[in-house]
Amino acid sequence: MTAVETLTYPDPADALELASRAADRGALVTLVGSCTVEYEGRAASSLGLGDRHVMLKPDGAALVHTDEGQQPVNWQPPGCEHSVSVDDGSLVVRSTRSTPEESLDVVFETVAHAAAFDVSDSEDLALTGTEADLKDRILDEPALVESGFTPLATERETPAGAVDIYGEDTDGRTTILELKRRRVGPDAVGQLGRYVDALDRDLHADTEVRGILVAPSVTDRARQLLAEKGLEFVSLEPP
Amino acid sequence: MTAVETLTYPDPADALELASRAADRGALVTLVGSCTVEYEGRAASSLGLGDRHVMLKPDGAALVHTDEGQQPVNWQPPGCEHSVSVDDGSLVVRSTRSTPEESLDVVFETVAHAAAFDVSDSEDLALTGTEADLKDRILDEPALVESGFTPLATERETPAGAVDIYGEDTDGRTTILELKRRRVGPDAVGQLGRYVDALDRDLHADTEVRGILVAPSVTDRARQLLAEKGLEFVSLEPP
DNA sequence: ACGTACATCTCGAAA
DNA sequence: TTTCGAGGTGTACGT
Numbered sequence: 001m002t003a004v005e006t007l008t009y010p011d012p013a014d015a016l017e018l019a020s021r022a023a024d025r026g027a028l029v030t031l032v033g034s035c036t037v038e039y040e041g042r043a044a045s046s047l048g049l050g051d052r053h054v055m056l057k058p059d060g061a062a063l064v065h066t067d068e069g070q071q072p073v074n075w076q077p078p079g080c081e082h083s084v085s086v087d088d089g090s091l092v093v094r095s096t097r098s099t100p101e102e103s104l105d106v107v108f109e110t111v112a113h114a115a116a117f118d119v120s121d122s123e124d125l126a127l128t129g130t131e132a133d134l135k136d137r138i139l140d141e142p143a144l145v146e147s148g149f150t151p152l153a154t155e156r157e158t159p160a161g162a163v164d165i166y167g168e169d170t171d172g173r174t175t176i177l178e179l180k181r182r183r184v185g186p187d188a189v190g191q192l193g194r195y196v197d198a199l200d201r202d203l204h205a206d207t208e209v210r211g212i213l214v215a216p217s218v219t220d221r222a223r224q225l226l227a228e229k230g231l232e233f234v235s236l237e238p239p
Numbered sequence: 240m241t242a243v244e245t246l247t248y249p250d251p252a253d254a255l256e257l258a259s260r261a262a263d264r265g266a267l268v269t270l271v272g273s274c275t276v277e278y279e280g281r282a283a284s285s286l287g288l289g290d291r292h293v294m295l296k297p298d299g300a301a302l303v304h305t306d307e308g309q310q311p312v313n314w315q316p317p318g319c320e321h322s323v324s325v326d327d328g329s330l331v332v333r334s335t336r337s338t339p340e341e342s343l344d345v346v347f348e349t350v351a352h353a354a355a356f357d358v359s360d361s362e363d364l365a366l367t368g369t370e371a372d373l374k375d376r377i378l379d380e381p382a383l384v385e386s387g388f389t390p391l392a393t394e395r396e397t398p399a400g401a402v403d404i405y406g407e408d409t410d411g412r413t414t415i416l417e418l419k420r421r422r423v424g425p426d427a428v429g430q431l432g433r434y435v436d437a438l439d440r441d442l443h444a445d446t447e448v449r450g451i452l453v454a455p456s457v458t459d460r461a462r463q464l465l466a467e468k469g470l471e472f473v474s475l476e477p478p
Numbered sequence: 479a480c481g482t483a484c485a486t487c488t489c490g491a492a493a
Numbered sequence: 494t495t496t497c498g499a500g501g502t503g504t505a506c507g508t
Contacts, residue, residue: 001273001290001351004247028292028306030269032356034240042421042486043368043477050360051240053267055292061309066360067267070300070316071503073364077309077488099494102486112240113356117271121289121305125312129282131499155492160425160460161497162492181500182281185482186399190429191498194464219481221399225433238282281501310488316503338479341501370484394507400482401507420485424497430483458496 003027005116012091015114019056019084019093022116029056031093031106032113037064037074041102047073054093054106056082062095062104076104131164131181134238138165138177138214145214145234149175160198161191173207174199180215181238188213189225196231242266244355251330254353258295258323258332261355268295270332270345271352276303276313280341286312293332293345295321301334301343315343370403370420373477377404377416377453384453384473388414399437400430412446413438419454420477427452428464435470 005018015031022029031054037047052073055063062076076095080102083094093106135154142149148170156166156176165177176199178192196211203209211231218226218233226233244257254270261268270293276286291312294302301315315334319341322333330347374393381388387409395405395415404416415438417431435450442448450470457465457472465472 001271001349004271004351006245006247006352006354008243008245030292032240032243032358039486043366045364045366045486047364048362050362051356051358052360053269053294053356053358055304057304057306057308059307061307063304063309065294065296065302067296067358068298068300068317068360069296069504070302070314071485071487075309075486077486078307100486110240112243113245113354115245115352115354117290117292117352119271119290119292119306121291121307123287123289125284125286127282127284127501129501160464183480186433187426187429187483190426190433194425194429221481225399278501284501308489310500310502314501316501339501366486368486422495426498460496 001117001119003116003118007114009110009112010114012086012089012108012111015091015111016084016086018114018116023056023082023084025118026058027116027118028058030054030113030115030117031056031091031108031111033111034109036107036109038105039074039103041100045074049109051112056093056095060095060097062093064104064106074104076102129181129238131179131238134179134181134214134236135164137239138179138236142167144236145177145212146170158195158198159202160194163195163199169210173210174203174205175210175212177212177214180213182215183217183219184213184215184222185219186222186225188215189222189229189231192231193229196229240356240358242355242357246353248349248351249353251325251328251347251350254330254350255323255325257353257355262295262297262321262323264357265297266355266357267297269293269352269354269356270295270330270347270350272350273348275346275348277344278313278342281339284313288348290351295332295334299334299336301332303343303345313343315341368420368477370418370477373418373420373453373475374403376478377418377475381406383475384416384451385409397434397437398441399433402434402438408449412449413442413444414449414451416451416453419452421454422456422458423452423454423461424458425461425464427454428461428468428470431470432468435468
């Protein structure tokens with residue numbers, strides 16, 4: 001972090017100057033003030049006058065945050081073109097992209113705060129407790145699923161998509177696993193069912209394919225669906 | 240928007256003082272600087288030293304943004320308890336919650352910027368182009384789905400969940416619609432299939448229930464699944 | 479509090 | 494570019 005520039009209650013022209021320079025040098029820009037927000041693209045939205053925090057990232061992302069909620073009230077994804085201007089005496093931020101055609105317009109009635117930050121971040125997030133970790137755990141110790149289970153492949157392709165773990169049970173019967181890092185509902189059962197059906201059709205072996213849902217737990221409805229489809233469940237958590 | 244407080248490259252003690260006062264009066268706090276981030280809860284993550292933008296909202300949400308991406312690299316949902324302190328000469332932000340037990344720790348090596356904003360926002364977002372809008376469009380003009388289609392209920396409950404639109408076709412045959420605001424994949428077909436199966440079993444009428452997926456378009460695999468399950472597709476977009 | 483499904487979901491990987 | 498599934502998904506609305 002080298003430079004930090006800050007303006008409090010700036011004239012629109014001064015805020016524009018700061019934002020323009022910051023964007024040119026790839027800095028992160030924040031603007032706070034009373035504004036309206038209009039969005040049009042995959043959907044369309046309109047937001048009346050209120051105090052919000054606007055963040056413009058050097059990668060083209062734009063975020064409009066209110067005082068509530070984890071999610072921005074409006075946004076634009078990375079890769080957008082930001083343009084800041086003064087129109088009719090008001091600071092205006094416009095962020096656009098194509099494919100799909102989308103535009104976000106923030107019009108400030110008053111700018112309470114404008115800032116630019118030269119941030120640099122080379123670190124990657126190290127995350128554990130994911131589905132990939134659960135997969136590794138099972139590959140390390142397949143007996144956690146079932147004594148005699150032998151993994152043969154991961155991400156094996158079927159006409160319905162890729163199976164998390166493909167293998168066979170102690171009797172040599174084809175057995176596939178669908179892994180979930182957390183408690184699952186009916187959707188995961190549907191997913192596993194599609195893979196089993198696809199393999200049943202593809203392999204047309206004399207014995208049916210076994211499908212096992214591996215997750216910490218399942219909802220009642222999911223358990224019922226598993227029974228209907230002749231699928232199984234094994235309780236297991238990511239390490 | 241009334242008060243804006245700003246500090247550039249403050250001492251940790253000064254940053255702490257600003258953040259504490261701001262949190263007490265329900266202001267939005269932002270901190271920018273070089274920091275590490277540790278998270279533990281549903282999963283666990285670790286992030287090495289780098290420049291980030293931290294936002295603490297009065298509703299208890301916390302967001303840690305890097306210079307890239309629309310999503311925060313770490314976060315905490317609304318309802319958390321924030322605590323700011325100085326530990327071993329470093330500014331430390333800790334955000335925790337229970338159910339589930341989760342904690343987020345941000346330790347600043349240097350604070351480049353600290354600010355507090357008294358934001359107020361009474362406006363609600365007006366959003367169009369949602370699934371609800373598609374539903375209204377169909378209820379207004381059911382013939383868009385099929386000549387003679389008659390909606391009888393929305394959100395009708397089945398053992399497998401609530402059906403978007405429940406009705407009957409021109410022959411009096413029970414017909415249910417699953418609506419999606421955008422192009423759909425296999426998951427939506429599975430959803431519709433579950434509802435149709437549940438109603439088939441529940442009503443055990445002499446004729447089978449018709450299931451129609453209503454969306455702008457479907458993927459190849461979804462179309463194939465529809466055919467396999469004897470389900471139908473009608474192309475329709477939200478207004 | 480849990481369950482269920484929507485979302486301008488976002489994000490990454492693979493075809 | 495599209496498709497597909499994961500995600501600490503979040504969010505609203507049920508029960």
